[in-house]
Amino acid sequence: MATALRRNIMNKLTKISMVVALGLGISSVASAEVYTVGTNPQGSLFYSMGTAMAKVMVEKTDKQYRVSPYAGSSTFIPMLNTGRLAFGFANGGEATFAHQGKGNFKRANPNLRLVGVAIATQTSFAVPTNSPAKTVEDLKGLRLASGYNSGRTFHFYSNAALSSGGMTIDDAKKVPMPNFVKAINGMSEGRIDAALVPMNAGVGKKAMATMKDGWRYVSLNNSDEAKAAVTENLPSARIVSVKPSASKTGVVTDPTNMIEVDFYILTGAHMSDDAVYELVMSMKDNKEALGNAFAAYKRFDPMGMVQPNPVPYHPGAIKAYKEMGIWKE
Incomplete structure (x- = not known):
C-alpha cells in the first residue's frame, strides 16, 4: 500500500510539473x-x-x-x-x-x-525598350505619372530627376497615379510612357517579365547644375553613373546616370x-x-x-x- 501511495503522489507531482512547465511556456510566448x-x-x-x-x-x-x-x-x-x-x-x-x-x-x-x-539605392525613369526616349530631356511632352498622393516621396523623386534636364512635371502630360507601384503597372499596361523604377524593385522585375520587350532606364543629366538641382529637390540625393550588369535590371546604356539616395x-x-x-x-x-x-x-x-x-x-x-x-x- 505504501508503494502504491508513493506512486500516486509521484504521478500527481509529475502532472503538476507538466502544468507549471506548460504555463511557463505559454507565458513566455505571450510575453515575447x-x-x-x-x-x-x-x-x-x-x-x-x-x-x-x-x-x-x-x-x-x-x-x-x-x-x-x-x-x-x-x-x-x-x-x-x-x-x-x-x-x-x-x-x-x-x-x-x-x-x-x-x-x-x-x-x-x-x-x-x-x-x-x-x-x-538608385532610381531613374524607365521607358519601354522600344521607346525613342534615351535621356531625361526626351521625356518632355510624354505621359508621366503625377500626384503620388499615397506615396508622396516619388513626387520629389520625379521633380529631382526631371530637374536634371531643366524640366518639371508641367513639361509632361500628367497622368495622376497614387504611388510608384501603380505607375510602373501603368507603364507596363501602356497607360503612361515612363515611370520611376527603383533599382531591382520587385514590381519593376515583374514589369520587365510581363512587358512584351521589357523596359530600360533613361539616363539623367549629370552636369554640375543638374547635380545641384537634384539635391535641392530631394535632400541627400546625388547623381551617380551606373554600368550595365546582370545584377542591375534595366540598365542598358553605359553609363546610365541615376539618382542615388x-x-x-x-x-x-x-x-x-x-x-x-x-x-x-x-x-x-x-x-x-x-x-x-x-x-x-x-x-x-x-x-x-x-x-x-x-x-x-x-x-x-x-x-x-x-x-x-x-x-x-
Missing part, C-alpha cells in the same frame, strides 16, 4: 516582444527589405518581427513618431522632410529617430535603447544572412550605417556605433 515594421506596399523595395530583415531577426534573436505594408511612408512615418510602430524604412530626403514637417509632411515628426543606413531604417524615440541596439548589432553580425534573404542587402555595409542627416540617431544605435568605432562625436 513583437516589433512591427512599416513599409511601402507589397512589390516595393522597402517591403522586400522589411520582409527580409524581419525574417533574419526572427531567426537570429528571441524577438518577433512582423511587416505591415502601407500605401506610402507618409502614412506610416507619423505612426513611428507617435509610438504605434517599432521600425520603418525611408530614404534620407524623406526622413528629413518628415522630421522637419516639410515637403510631403504637413506636420513635423519630432520623435522620429534614425537607426542607420541599410543600403544606398541612402535608405534608412527608422524608429521612434519611444523605442528602448536595448531594442535598437540589438537590431543594429544583429544586422552587423548577420550581413550574409540578410543578403541571402534579399539580394539588395548584399550591398549592406555595417561600417557605412552612419551618414550625415538632420534627423537625430536613436541612443541605442549610437551605443552600437560607438562600440563599432564608427560614431564621431
Whole structure:
C-alpha cells in the first residue's frame, strides 16, 4: 500500500510539473516582444527589405518581427513618431522632410529617430525598350505619372530627376497615379510612357517579365547644375553613373546616370535603447544572412550605417556605433 501511495503522489507531482512547465511556456510566448515594421506596399523595395530583415531577426534573436505594408511612408512615418510602430524604412530626403514637417509632411515628426543606413539605392525613369526616349530631356511632352498622393516621396523623386534636364512635371502630360507601384503597372499596361523604377524593385522585375520587350532606364543629366538641382529637390540625393550588369535590371546604356539616395531604417524615440541596439548589432553580425534573404542587402555595409542627416540617431544605435568605432562625436 505504501508503494502504491508513493506512486500516486509521484504521478500527481509529475502532472503538476507538466502544468507549471506548460504555463511557463505559454507565458513566455505571450510575453515575447513583437516589433512591427512599416513599409511601402507589397512589390516595393522597402517591403522586400522589411520582409527580409524581419525574417533574419526572427531567426537570429528571441524577438518577433512582423511587416505591415502601407500605401506610402507618409502614412506610416507619423505612426513611428507617435509610438504605434517599432521600425520603418525611408530614404534620407524623406526622413528629413518628415522630421522637419516639410515637403510631403504637413506636420513635423519630432520623435522620429534614425537607426542607420541599410543600403544606398538608385532610381531613374524607365521607358519601354522600344521607346525613342534615351535621356531625361526626351521625356518632355510624354505621359508621366503625377500626384503620388499615397506615396508622396516619388513626387520629389520625379521633380529631382526631371530637374536634371531643366524640366518639371508641367513639361509632361500628367497622368495622376497614387504611388510608384501603380505607375510602373501603368507603364507596363501602356497607360503612361515612363515611370520611376527603383533599382531591382520587385514590381519593376515583374514589369520587365510581363512587358512584351521589357523596359530600360533613361539616363539623367549629370552636369554640375543638374547635380545641384537634384539635391535641392530631394535632400541627400546625388547623381551617380551606373554600368550595365546582370545584377542591375534595366540598365542598358553605359553609363546610365541615376539618382542615388541612402535608405534608412527608422524608429521612434519611444523605442528602448536595448531594442535598437540589438537590431543594429544583429544586422552587423548577420550581413550574409540578410543578403541571402534579399539580394539588395548584399550591398549592406555595417561600417557605412552612419551618414550625415538632420534627423537625430536613436541612443541605442549610437551605443552600437560607438562600440563599432564608427560614431564621431
